[in-house]
Structure formats: C-alpha cells, structure tokens
Amino acid sequence: MDMLTKNEPQSPTLLDMESSSSITRADSVYADSIDQVSIRLLRFSESEDDGVFTGKLETFRLASAPHFYTASYVWGTKTYSSTTVRLKTGSLSVLSSLAPFMHMVTKHKDFGNDDWWWIDSLCINLENGHEREKQIQIMADIYKRAKRAIIWLGEEREEGSDCTGAIEFLHYLSTLQVAFDRDDAAMRQNLEDPEFTSKCAAVSKLLFRPWWTRVWTLQEFVLSKEAKLYCGPKSISRGKLKSAVYSIFLCSTISSDFEHELVPRVAFDGAFNRRRIHQWHTRIDSRGISLISIMAYLGNHSATDSRDRIFSVLGLITSRDRKLIGTPEYSSSAELQFAKLVRSFWNEYGSLDIICFVHLFSRFSGPFDPGPDNSVPHWAPDWRATIEFASPVPMMVSQSASEHIGNFRPLKSATWNATYNAPGELSKKANVHFSHDLQVLHCDGVILDTIHGLGGLDDRQLRCQSFICAETGHTILQSSTNQQSGPRANMLPTDWIELIARSLVLNRQDKYFCFHAPTHYTTDFLHLCHACLAHAPVDWSFSTWFEHNKALVFGTQTLLDLVTNIPSEPPSSRSDLRRPPSYPVRPRSDFGSDKPDGFLSRFHDTVRKKARRLMVTHQGIVGMAPCRARSGDVVAVIFGCSIPLVLRAVGQGSWQVVGEAYAHDFMNGEVVGLVKRGKKDGCRFRLV
Template sequence: MKKIYEVSETTIGWLGQGKEEGEDGMKFLKVLFRNRKRLQSEKDRDEKRLGDELSNPDDWLALEKLLLRPWWTRVWTLQEYIVAHKFVFYCGMESIDREKLNVATVSMHLCMKIKENLISGRAFEATWIRRRLLNWYRKRHPMHLIGLMAYVGDYRATDPRDRIYSVLGLAEDRNLADPPRYQDQVTKVYAYLVKAFIERYDSLDIICLADRYNRNARRPPHQPSMPSWVPDWRIVTVPWVVPAMVCQSAGQHIGNFRPLPLHGAPDSYTAGRIVGSANAVISEDLRILTCRGIMVDNVDGIGGLKVVHRDREGNEDDWDEIHDSIASTSSVNSPSGDNSSLEIKTDPQHLAKLMEQVGQCILLNRKDRYLGDKSPTGYLFNEFQALCHYSLKTPGLVYPQFLDWFQRNKSLCIQGYSLAELSERFGEQEESSKINLNDLSKQTSFVSRFKDTTEWMQRRLMTTKDGKIGMVPGRTQKEDQIWVLFGCSIPLVLRKCKAERSYEVVGECYLHGYMNGEIITELQDGKVKSQEVNLL
C-alpha cells in the first residue's frame, strides 16, 4: 500500500458529505489558513486578538464537528496521509490540500493560546498529531514502531491486529512485525511483538507500555485477555506525546514525537539497562515472561488522585475516577514511628531537601514534558513551595487542579512528615508573591509539568516502606513491590501472585534516586541480590 500512495499523482481523503456543517468547517479552515501570518506576527505581543474572522463560535463548532468525523482516527488513513506525494481533502463540494491544512492547524494552535476552549482537545489533536508525524517523516527522522503505536492511542481499526500492521510502512523497525500474520489470534500477534522487540533490542522497555495499554482498562475487559506484560493495543487512550516514561526522548527503540527543533543529546533514564542484560525467556504458550531483577522496596503510602476520563468513543460524557489516599504505616514514614534509622532532623536544610525531592518526583526529574533534560537541583522549587503554601493559606489563588491534588495528598506522610507539615514549616517566601500560581502559558512552568505527570500520565505520589519517594500508576496498591528488571530502563511496580516467584505487571514507576543504574551499582558491590521472576 505504501508504494501505491508514494507513486500516485494525487491521493484524496474523503471526509464525507457536506451536511452537519461539514462544508462550513472546510471553509473555516481556509479562513484559518489566511490568518496564519497575522497570528504569528502578533503571538509575542502583550495583547493578542482573534480578529473578526476568527471570533464566531458557530465557525469553531462547525470545524470541531468536521474534525471529529471518523476518518481522522482510522489507523489505515495515517499512512496514506503521510506518504502521498500530494494529498487533498474533500467534504461535500469543498476541498483543501494537506499543506494548507497544516498551516491552518498552526493557526488553530495560536488561536487557542489567545482563547482556550475554542475547540475540543480531541478535535485539535486530529490534525496536530498528523502534522507532527508528517514533519518527522519528511525530515527522515527514525519513526519507531512501538513509539508510533503509543502516540496514536485513539486510532481505531476494525481488525485489532491492524493497530500494528497499518503503520508498518512508516516504521524504521517494521521487521518487528513484518510480514503480517493475519492467521494468528490477536493475543499471539501482540505477544509476538513483545518477543520480537526483546530479541532485537535486548530490552524489556516495551512491557512498560502494558500500564497505559492495560488489559483491565476497559469494562468489560477485551477478550481474549492478554498477559499483564503485553500491551493491549485494543485499548483506546487519550493521545499524548510522551505517554509513558519509557517513551523518553533518549529512548533508542521507542522514543517520542517531540517538536523537531528539540533534537539533541537528551538525558536518559537507565534504571536497569546494562549491556546484554535482558536475558528474558517467553514460554511456548506466550503466557509467561521469565527474567531477572532486583526487588527494591514495598509500596507504603500512596497519595490520592482524581482522574478525568475523556470518552474517546463519543458515547458518553467525561467521568471521574477517584483514587483515595492510602496512609503510610511503616515505622519510617509514620509520625509516631521510629524514624531514627533515617536520622530525621528538624533543621530547615533537611526538610527543604525532602520537600524538594517531592517536587522532583512530580517533575519526574525532568525540565520538559518530552523527558529530555534532567532538572538541576532546586529547579522550580520556589513554584512548588508557593503552590503548596497558598493551597494551605489562600486556596482561592491556586490553580484548581493543583489545589484538588494537594487536598488529596496533604496528609501523606513521608519520613515522618505529612506534605501539609512540610509546607507549613517554610511559610511564605519573598519570591512567592511574584509567582503566577495558574501559569499554563509555558510548558516548563511547575503547573504545566504537574499536569503532564498527574493528568496525562496519571501518576500518584508514593512512598515506600523505607521512605523512598516516587510516582506510581493509579491502580497501585499498598504492599505492591518496586522492581528494577534487567534490561528495563524504568523501574516497575509488580504485584505478587499466588504462584511462587510470579508477579503481575502493574506499571512503570519513577523512584527518586534509582533511575540511573544505582541499584545495578549496589548489585555489583554485593549489597543486593538479583532474583528470577515470572511475569504472568
């Protein structure tokens, strides 16, 4: 199919009949195209304006309906859109070519910077994702199969095996699943993809995506069910440019589709990555993955989180999932416990360090949402401290989503102190009054990075029995175990099963101080031992 589109003179994308404001939406795309230069020239001004042509809510509604049509999330249309020499959209009697659409998409982005909620995020993503992928393809940057599949998380196919096969023509490592095997059941196809990835890259990183593409994320679950270590690509998720930590910018085998100017030499998580380290064996029936790793600690307390699920099927309204806070009960974390082993001090320096570590966990120790640059000591600490302080004293000033998070996490005890107590001890700093507590204008503000981690990646603040701090998946439970598996860049939360040495994969975990091979050094120094585990 790829060759057909490459040699065709023109490829047509039929968006359907012009009814339901379809043609009006197409006409408005042309208006957006015409306004691109003006919007771009005004984007750095203090006062920005939409202008008369772009201020009619009916035009935006017509565009939203056009971009929510099924064509945009049909996975087979992605390849034809990207590889075709010339691509033209038709809706009723109206048409627009791909190049003008991409310019109009940038105008949409600039308009949304001026006024939020002009159009739903789901509608905007329809063209934005395709524009980003087209730019990568044209610049001949490597597009890895797993990263590509993870990015287009809400794309659909009648045959679930086509979640893989439909994008093979775009992937640099297409031989992971080429040639297609339609004679195999979907469970076998998905499991074989994991097997092929491990064998090619000597890496377990792919299993980290079994958290976001989780077999239990749908009610009722898809049948037949997958093992917990196999990403279930049948699950429909909200697209996000870095859907998991394993999609870090430094990732050589998965990666992400960050803006092209950001290419460079990013920092990397390397928790369990050592040369020739994976040594994983998958059973003949493709149900058990056996590997080695190191159990680091048990989960103790877990902060609360409100997750808003956006309906990707269009059948119902958004709905909230509430993860209640789970109290810390270990002697190290409990205020009434014996904290002497950690030499808990009450001096401001120690408490500031503890508070800073909590902030670093929320940032996943990265300055940017693409997880490319390690955050230096103290990075955005004043912003985090101010947000916590005002959440206690004058909550009306604080960004509502952070305030909700703080209320659900303030009682979580870490090394003998609750988050509320840590916030109280600092009081108001001189710089606090200068900090914008609702700043979403910059992707690098603390509030923006907080949203990346808690909303888009759905991570919860956590402390282990020994007082370590981290961020874990929403469905993590007390007593779950945190492991570093050989050949896996990111620590994992595992849940013990009844069978000996058997575990279920819960998902990837940020564990502060254990993201760069520290536990491997302890192993080499004889301080810890590795064990064989069976993932079911």
C-alpha cells in the same frame, strides 16, 4: 483506503468480507488474480442509467502502472448502495459510503473520465484471501506510487454533521500565521468575533468526522506525494490543511493569560497529530518512525481488527521495526501477536522497554473489564485498549534519549542531555526467556522496596479511564505499619521536600524528558504549598492535590508537617500560582523551544495528564506510581527495562506488571552499586 478498518468496531474488514452474505461477486468479474507486484486500476464514468457507473478494470504491474489516484475514505457500516459499476465481465456493488464520492468525482472539474483510480473495495477481489493479503503487503507502495491521494471526508451536510463552509474557512485559517505573526491583539479581536467563532463550529464538525481517527487512513494521508481533502465538492490541499491546523493551535495558545479553544481538543488532536507525523515522516534525515511510539500515538484511533494497529503503519516505521513484524498475517490471534511483538522487540533491541506501555494499554486501563477470555499476558501491552487523548510523550520510557521507542516532540527539539537508565550496566544481564506459549516472561532484576503509601488524586480532568480506579477511587492509601527505620527515616524536612518536588516532575524540566529539572522547582513547590495554607488563589489542580496528599506520611511526618516546618518565603510572582494553559503556550516557531517549563506545568503533566500518584516505600524511597498501584505492590528494576516497574504479586512466585514507576535516586544505574555491595540481591521474576 482504510483497508482493514473502515468505521465503528462492528464495521467489516477485508477479512470479514469473505464470509459476508451481503457481498456477491462472481469470479468472472475479476478476470485474473493479482499478487504483490501488480494492482488493478479502475476507470469509471456515470452512465445514463440512474445509479450505474460504466467502468473498465485493468491489471498493471505496480512499477510500470500509469498515473493513478487513490481514494482514502471510511468504509462505513456493512451496507451496499444500489449503485453499481458495470464492467465487461460483470457488475461490482459500491459501498454506501463510497457512492457519493464516485458521484462527486464524475461531476468535478478536478477529474476526468480517463483518470485511473485505485479504490480498495473495488480493485481487490475480496473473496480471494490470498490476493487480499498480498495487496496488504504492498499497500504503502501503492500510496507512494499514486499521483495523489484523494481523501473523502463525506458530504458537506450529513446527518448530525453540517460542515457547510468548513473547507473555505480552513483556507482562510491557513493564512493566519502570516497575518497575525506576533500580533496577539489582532488575533484576540478575531477570536472574540461571533462570526469567526461560528465558522469554527463547522470546522469542529469536520474534524469530528471518523476519517481522522481510523488507523489505516493515517498512512494514506502521510505517504502519498500529494494529498487533497474533499468535503462534498470543496477541497483543500494537505499543505494548506497543515497550515490551517497550526493556525488553530496558535489561536488556542496566543498567551499564557488568554486561552481560547477554537476547536475542541478531542476533535483537534486527530488533525494535529497527523500533521506532526507527516512532518516527522518527511524530515530530511527521516529513517522512519518508531513502531511503538506511533502505536501509542494512535491509541485514540479506531480499528475493527486490532492487529491492524500494527499492520496499518508498516509504511511509516523504521526498517528495523518492520523486521519485528515480518509479513502481515491474520491467522494468529491479536493477543498472540501482541505477545510476539514483545518477544521480537527483545530479540531486536535487547530491551524490554515496550512492557512499560502496559500502564496505558491493558485489560485494566479501560472503562470496562473485557474479561479474562482472550486476554493478553499482563507483561504485554494490549493494543486493543484505547485512550482518550493521544500524547506525543505518553510515558517516561518515551524519553527523547530512547531511539528504539522515541516520541513526537517538535522537530527542532532534538537536543537532550538527560537519560533514564535504571539498570545501568546490569541491562546486559537481563537473562530474558519467554515460554513456548508466550504466556510467561522470565527475567532477572532487583526489588527496590514495597510501596507503603500512595497519594490521592482529584478525578477532575484526570486522564485515567480505568474501571478499577472508577470503582475504588484515587484516595490516599497508607499502610497501617510504620515505615522502617533507616537512613531516610529521620531526614530533614528540606530533604524530603526536594525528593517530593523532583518526583512530581519526574526530575525533568520539559515534557519531552530532554533535560534535568532545575533546582528552583523545589522552592516553587514549597511556595505553592504555603500558598495553599494561606488560602491564596492557587491553581485548583494543585490546591486539590495538596488537600488530597497533605496527610501522606514520609518517615515520621506528614507532608503537611514537612511544609509547616520549613519557613515560608513569598512567591516570586503571582504567575507561580496560576494554572498552566491546557495547550502549551505558543512558541515563536513551530519547532518548539528549549525554554524550561514552569514547575506547575510539569506538575500538571505528571499528575493530571499522566495520572501518576506520589508514592513512598517502607524504606523511604520517594517517587511516582501508576494510578492503579496499591500499597503492598513492589517497585522493581528489571534489568532489561530502562524504567523501574510497579509489580503486583499473583499466586506463588508470579508477578503482574502494573506500570512504570519513578523512583528518585534509582533512575540512573544506582542499583549496580547496591548489588555489588550486597545491599540488594538479584532475583528471578516470573511475569504472567
């Protein structure tokens, strides 16, 4: 259906339709007005007149409607075909992207002339704003009540996208999991077959089609009791598609020493993420999905109206999160709604964790500056920003221990024993206040320290799109002043190395943040550093990182000094030096494993995928900062937020949120003792 966002950002929405001169619909076509308890259904057949369908449009109460299909498709550009649906009350124009689908339906054996259909652009009076909004409110119920969602991916051959044979090959791929169970040799043989790989190209083109990355189509894929995807006349069920997608995943991860990108990751993610969300939605104990986690997971999706990033997932989220949103309305701006979401989140959960997502979603996170006009307050995530890759766990605040944020870890990775909770019991003393116009957020907290030095990053395969970083680079930044003397100034090299190693993995052994990092990560890190000095064949991402960071000063010594002052030990195996796979190595089941990731894999996730820079403060606090952080920014614990934040002073007494920070030894309530002993003073923050 893709109700409010059907293609590129310039494509129309139902709200745009009201003022569009290209749409002419006489009031008489829709004989009655419908509300949030009724729907119109359409029957249609192809007439003898070229380009004309004969149709019947009838109103039913949703609760007692006959069996009906729903159509999920991409609206496309703001054009209508010459095709019309002739009704007793008049004629309806058909979208150019919809006409081929309707022609397919009338000719396909799967459908008959007596079938009822719910097709948004035909069954809703687009000129009636009240009716539009009422229908949006029951969108989830419409898809839940439908007999089946029919998903239209387009013709097999479209300009620049020949998907001939893709559906048939997906049927074949859906059987691979059984055929190749634990038989990596057989799988490798297939992967090296030119015919096999050529068929994958058609699948890649199919997965590049826009339907996979539109915000409204996710709900349509997930909510229906049944769903079937059509490319031309060829089709595949949702269940078989999910199996095929998992086979693609298996083929890409058959072992740690053999990688094969069957489908480009940027195309694969859309289908794989929908498969994962469907699993979460249909799990036995499902109470819905966290709104914030799914909005972040859809960060690479398109929406004509950015407010639909909230409204398009109403049918998937928890009842508490639906209460945050209330009734969908389009009278207030996107920037106001995004600020209101932060306030509603605080009111419902007593937490400001949502503001951590400013790291990914802000005016400054994208490849160009949209300018200050219509900007969101810097403490509120700007969900209009898009990201290139969707991660199941994009932030530390997405930790598995956080039910109000959560993540999309594999279903059986349910156990965890590690929690970030920087303010500890002070979380009850956040004293949060929002200004009436929602431009300012006041809250209490503690400044831990000022950033003294920031490590450098190599830009290759770095998940940073910020125009600011593109202009300034990610070179090492170090204050010209010496770090202050204190208990950390003269620490032993081994102590510094442990702080650095644990910071580089955010002190977790897995990317889902379920378990603490093991002690051997420190030794693994030191092995890699010594291997770089010995010019061993170390993973390029680590060797370039070491080159960029060896001059970073900790206390009175550089990282290079610290490493050379600790005796070298030979690595336990050559695998310690290898780059981790771009996809995780295949588990024995689809549900994940509690086996810890290696240090290098965790390093890769933190530094490359999350684009975090090693940091050290004036008083020697070691941690990780957002790539947009700068020397002089402060690391603070906001009492309402479970993760420390990097803040930047702006003007007199005001602060901007840069993003979340890892500050080793300050992630689990240690600040409580500092405040009680008078070592740190609480302060009132004015976030703008």
